[in-house]
Amino acid sequence: xxxxxxxxxxxxxxxxxxxxxxxxxxxxxxxxxxxxxxxxxxxxxxxxxxxxxxxxxxxxxxxxxxxxxxxxxxxxxxxxxxxxxxxxxxxxxxxxxxxxxxxxxxxxxxxxxxxxxxxxxxxxxxxxx
Ligand code: FES
Numbered sequence: 001x002x003x004x005x006x007x008x009x010x011x012x013x014x015x016x017x018x019x020x021x022x023x024x025x026x027x028x029x030x031x032x033x034x035x036x037x038x039x040x041x042x043x044x045x046x047x048x049x050x051x052x053x054x055x056x057x058x059x060x061x062x063x064x065x066x067x068x069x070x071x072x073x074x075x076x077x078x079x080x081x082x083x084x085x086x087x088x089x090x091x092x093x094x095x096x097x098x099x100x101x102x103x104x105x106x107x108x109x110x111x112x113x114x115x116x117x118x119x120x121x122x123x124x125x126x127x128x129x
Contacts, residue, residue: 004095007102010042014099021055021064024103031092033101034059034075041075042094042103048080048087
C-alpha cells in the first residue's frame with residue numbers, strides 16, 4: 001500500500017504502545033507517534049523547553065508530559081499546557097491505513113521559533129539546485 005499523497009510512512013501501529021509514544025527518525029526531523037485510546041497523534045519529538053525527546057514522556061488523554069521538567073503539550077495542537085515550556089511544538093496530520101501509520105510531510109502548526117519541515121525541505125531543494 002502506498003502512502004497517501006503528501007504523507008510518508010512512519011511505523012506500524014503495533015509498534016506504538018497504548019498509551020505511549022514511539023520516536024520515528026526522518027532525515028529532516030524526528031517525530032513522536034503517540035497513541036492514546038483509539039487516537040494516533042504525531043508531534044515534533046523535541047520539547048520546546050530544552051530539546052529532549054517528548055516520546056520518552058508520559059501520555060495521558062490528549063496530553064504528553066515531558067520527562068525532563070514536566071512541561072505538558074496538547075497533542076492536538078502542540079500548544080504548551082503546563083510550564084515551564086512556553087513555546088508550542090509542531091504537530092502533523094496522521095493517517096492510519098490498515099496497520100500502517102502515515103504522517104503528513106508538512107506540519108499543521110509551526111512553533112514559529114525554529115524552521116518547520118517545509119522550510120527545511122525548501123532549503124535542501126535550493127541547496128541541491
Ligand atoms: S526539557 Fe521538556 S520541560 Fe524541560
